[in-house]
Amino acid sequence: MNAAQALDDVAVVRTFTDAMRKGDIDTCLALIDPGLVFAEADSLPFGGEYTGPDGFLSFLRRFSRGFTAELTAPEITGGAGLVVVRVHGTLTARATGRSMSMDVLDLYRVSDGKVTRVDVYYKDPNVVAELARGGNFLDFPKFR
Numbered sequence: 001m002n003a004a005q006a007l008d009d010v011a012v013v014r015t016f017t018d019a020m021r022k023g024d025i026d027t028c029l030a031l032i033d034p035g036l037v038f039a040e041a042d043s044l045p046f047g048g049e050y051t052g053p054d055g056f057l058s059f060l061r062r063f064s065r066g067f068t069a070e071l072t073a074p075e076i077t078g079g080a081g082l083v084v085v086r087v088h089g090t091l092t093a094r095a096t097g098r099s100m101s102m103d104v105l106d107l108y109r110v111s112d113g114k115v116t117r118v119d120v121y122y123k124d125p126n127v128v129a130e131l132a133r134g135g136n137f138l139d140f141p142k143f144r
Contacts, residue, residue, distance in 0.1 A: 009110040013083040014076050016108075016115055021071050025060065029053050033114035041125045045132040066132055068092045083108040093131050100131050 012031055019027035038050040038059055045066055050059040063069075074087040085106040092099040102123050109117035122128050 008113065009081060009083050009108075010076055010078050012110050012113055012115065013078070013085060013108045017074050017076070017085055017087070017106075021073075025057075028056070031113075031115050032056055033111065033116040036115060037117045039117070039119045041120075041122065043125055043129055044122075045129065066094055068094065078108070078110075081110055083110055091128060091131060095132075098131060100127060102127065 016028055016031045019025070019031075032053050034052055036050075036052055036056060038056050040047045040050075040059070042048060046059065046063040050056055069089050069091050071087050071089040074085045076083060076085050078084055085108060087104050087106070088101065089104060090099050090101045104123070105121045107117075107119045107121070108115055
């Protein structure tokens with residue numbers, strides 16, 4: 001892969017993440033490969049692997065039933081078909097109104113200008129799961 005292709009892959013992911021932050025799902029769908037795998041930790045209420053554009057929409061519906069998210073502009077770097085995104089966000093549980101901030105790392109695979117895979121890594125997925133349950137954050141050092 002040459003430097004121009006690496007920049008193109010970063011541009012694809014930047015366009016995708018900017019569209020996600022703005023709620024522009026049509027742009028996201030246009031950048032998704034039909035065989036996309038979008039993976040979240042199984043321990044999360046919205047965890048699992050979602051396949052293709054329909055799977056991506058299913059993930060968005062499942063996530064948005066339980067949470068809202070505010071995301072900052074991400075840091076994006078990459079090359080050779082692998083793009084890394086670091087973003088800071090605030091998740092709010094719809095059921096309780098409780099919020100928490102955390103960093104998230106996303107690994108994007110890009111091929112021929114399309115996102116083929118996204119693996120999402122939360123800094124502390126246990127806290128996200130606890131937020132969904134409305135548990136006691138005082139049990140977590142970050143909230144003491």
